Every structure is written in structure tokens, then in C-alpha cells.
Amino acid sequence: MSEPINVVVTGAAGQIAYSLLYQLAAGSVFGPEQPINLRLLDIPPMMEVLKGVVMELEDLALPLLRDVLPTDEPAAAFKDAAAAFLVGAMPRKQGMERKDLLSANVKIFKVQGEALDKYARKDVKVLVVGNPANTNALICSHYAPSIPKENFTAMTRLDQNRAQAALAGRLGVQVDKVENVIIWGNHSSTQYPDAGQATVALPSGTKPVPAAINDDDWLNGTFLETIQKRGAAVIAARKMSSAMSAAKAAGDHMRDWWTGTKPGQWVSMGVVSDGSYGIPKDIVFSFPVTIENKTFKIVQGLPLNDFAKSKLDVTSKELQEERAEATDVLQK
Numbered sequence: 001m002s003e004p005i006n007v008v009v010t011g012a013a014g015q016i017a018y019s020l021l022y023q024l025a026a027g028s029v030f031g032p033e034q035p036i037n038l039r040l041l042d043i044p045p046m047m048e049v050l051k052g053v054v055m056e057l058e059d060l061a062l063p064l065l066r067d068v069l070p071t072d073e074p075a076a077a078f079k080d081a082a083a084a085f086l087v088g089a090m091p092r093k094q095g096m097e098r099k100d101l102l103s104a105n106v107k108i109f110k111v112q113g114e115a116l117d118k119y120a121r122k123d124v125k126v127l128v129v130g131n132p133a134n135t136n137a138l139i140c141s142h143y144a145p146s147i148p149k150e151n152f153t154a155m156t157r158l159d160q161n162r163a164q165a166a167l168a169g170r171l172g173v174q175v176d177k178v179e180n181v182i183i184w185g186n187h188s189s190t191q192y193p194d195a196g197q198a199t200v201a202l203p204s205g206t207k208p209v210p211a212a213i214n215d216d217d218w219l220n221g222t223f224l225e226t227i228q229k230r231g232a233a234v235i236a237a238r239k240m241s242s243a244m245s246a247a248k249a250a251g252d253h254m255r256d257w258w259t260g261t262k263p264g265q266w267v268s269m270g271v272v273s274d275g276s277y278g279i280p281k282d283i284v285f286s287f288p289v290t291i292e293n294k295t296f297k298i299v300q301g302l303p304l305n306d307f308a309k310s311k312l313d314v315t316s317k318e319l320q321e322e323r324a325e326a327t328d329v330l331q332k
């Protein structure tokens with residue numbers, strides 16, 4: 001057994017955390033040999049609710065879960081953190097403009113970036129789930145200059161899982177038979193879910209998904225829109241946003257970052273752009289990556305047709321706008 005690591009979950013009293021915490025305590029993210037201390041951050045009005053969550057964590061009676069600290073102090077939460085799930089964010093309220101949402105969140109992620117910079121381990125792995133996830137991750141990294149920017153990522157894994165499930169459904173195969181579907185860009189409705197490089201393992205052998213489906217209109221139309229709008233469809237039905245699937249995706253993202261991807265397989269993560277595929281640097285853009293030794297590499301050289309290029313352009317423009325708005329808020 002290794003020494004316990006400190007794992008932070010913000011928004012710990014919220015609905016995504018409620019599903020995520022069990023996975024962490026059960027060892028499905030950091031593995032069955034890695035004990036963890038949980039650092040649960042939320043805001044002062046939620047401390048009573050958080051007490052209940054802590055009671056339930058105790059009642060899980062899981063041996064990997066060691067020390068649990070509920071707190072409303074970022075300094076206490078981020079101390080010696082090895083991994084952080086930044087789930088807590090200001091929710092969009094009725095009548096709220098995107099700008100207002102961005103402005104409230106930029107302030108939260110500035111404070112958390114500063115706390116990470118000061119108190120966390122320099123190799124901390126940060127996954128931002130709270131929306132607008134990509135730009136929040138960028139801000140957070142900006143305020144933690146002593147931590148490499150590669151250590152800040154945003155979650156598009158839920159979009160990837162949704163896309164994989166939709167393709168498997170259409171092909172009538174088990175979900176794990178489909179691999180390498182890509183989410184490009186922002187975790188928003190401008191994202192580009194791309195099945196162009198995806199493969200499906202069929203009894204007759206592995207085939208490219210576009211050939212197996214043989215319906216580009218569906219792939220570039222219904223499929224794309226269904227994934228882009230899936231979050232809204234869940235809200236319309238459940239009257240609450242995706243939580244169980246979001247928590248599972250957060251676990252998938254961190255597990256792959258921690259333990260690596262399988263040979264030949266890639267996953268999508270929002271990472272600080274290095275200019276790959278002509279995407280401007282210094283925005284957090286979702287790319288296909290492979291991971292080894294806790295380090296990701298953007299998959300290079302994938303062919304992009306004009307349709308794909310135009311989609312990447314739209315989502316990249318939105319991220320540049322978000323960055324400009326965020327910078328504007330921070331300069332005021």
C-alpha cells in the first residue's frame with residue numbers, strides 16, 4: 001500500500017460530487033492500492049449539508065478512505081493536494097447573461113488558482129468540471145504560475161462518453177467496441193464531436209466508424225447536434241443537470257491521466273493549446289490525447305476535412321471570446 005494522497009473535491013456538497021466521492025473512496029479512480037485523504041471544499045452556507053456527506057462517507061466503511069476534511073477555506077483544502085476536481089462553480093440563474101456567469105466564475109477560479117499555487121504539490125493534477133470549464137481551467141492555471149500549465153485540464157470526457165454511446169447505439173454494438181471518437185474545442189454547444197477517426201470492433205474485424213455507419217449526413221447532422229445538445233436534453237427531462245454521468249466521466253478522465261491510456265487508444269481532454277491543428281495558443285481546447293507516466297501528448301497529424309476545420313474554427317473563436325471576456329473581468 002502506498003502513502004495516502006490528498007484529493008480535493010470542490011462543490012463537495014453538490015450533486016456531481018455526491019456521485020464522484022463514492023468512486024474516489026472505492027478506489028475506482030486512483031486504484032485499489034492507493035489510499036486517499038479527501039479535502040471537501042464548499043461555501044459557508046453548505047457546511048451543514050457537507051456534514052451529512054461526511055457522515056455518509058464514514059458509513060461507506062471503505063478501507064482506502066482515510067482522513068476526510070470538510071472546509072470552506074481554499075488554503076486548508078488545497079494543502080499538499082496531489083489531485084483536484086474543481087466541480088464547484090456559480091450556476092447559471094434565470095436571466096443571467098453568459099458574461100455575468102463568466103465573471104462570477106472567473107473570480108472563483110482565480111482564488112482557487114492562487115490557493116493551488118501556494119499550497120498544493122507542484123505535480124498536482126487539476127481537473128476543472130465547473131462551467132465554463134475550459135475558461136475556468138485557463139484562469140486557474142494563470143493564477144498558479146508555479147505549477148506547469150500541463151497540470152490543468154477541463155472535462156470534455158462526458159461529451160466523449162455520450163458520443164461513444166450514441167455511435168455504439170447506432171451500430172448496435174456494445175459501447176466498448178467503439179474507440180477514438182474525439183471531442184474538439186469547448187465544453188459547450190460549439191464543441192465538435194468527431195467520429196471521423198473512430199473505429200468499431202465488429203465480428204468481421206475492426207472498421208472505421210464512418211464506413212460502418214455509411215451515412216455522413218447523420219454523422220455531420222443528427223449525431224453532432226444530439227451530442228452538442230445532450231446536456232440540455234437531460235436537464236429538460238430530469239429538471240436537473242447531468243450528475244451521475246458527469247461524475248463517472250470525471251473519474252474516467254482522472255483515472256486515465258493517473259494510469260495512462262491503452263496502446264492505440266486516445267481520449268479527449270481540454271488542455272492548454274500548444275498551437276496544434278492551428279488552434280491559437282493559450283486557450284484551453286479539447287484535443288485527442290494519449291497519456292503515459294501521468295503526462296499527456298496531443299495526438300498529431302490527424303486528417304481534418306473542410307467541414308471539420310470549419311467546426312474547429314467556430315469553437316476556437318468562442319473560446320477566444322471567453323478568454324477576452326475573462327481577461328476583461330480580471331482587469332476591472
Ligand code: NAX
Binds near residue numbers: 013016091
Ligand atoms: P450543484 O449546484 O449541485 O453543486 C455545485 C456546488 O458547488 C454547490 O454545493 C455550491 O455550493 C458549490 N460551490 C459554489 N461556489 C463554490 C466555491 N467558490 N467553492 C466551492 N464550492 C462552491 O452543481 P453540480 O450539478 O454538481 O454541477 C457542478 C458544475 O459542473 C456546474 O458548473 C455544472 O455546470 C458543471 N458541469 C460540467 C460538465 C462538464 O462536462 N464539464 C457536465 C456536468 C455539469 O453540467
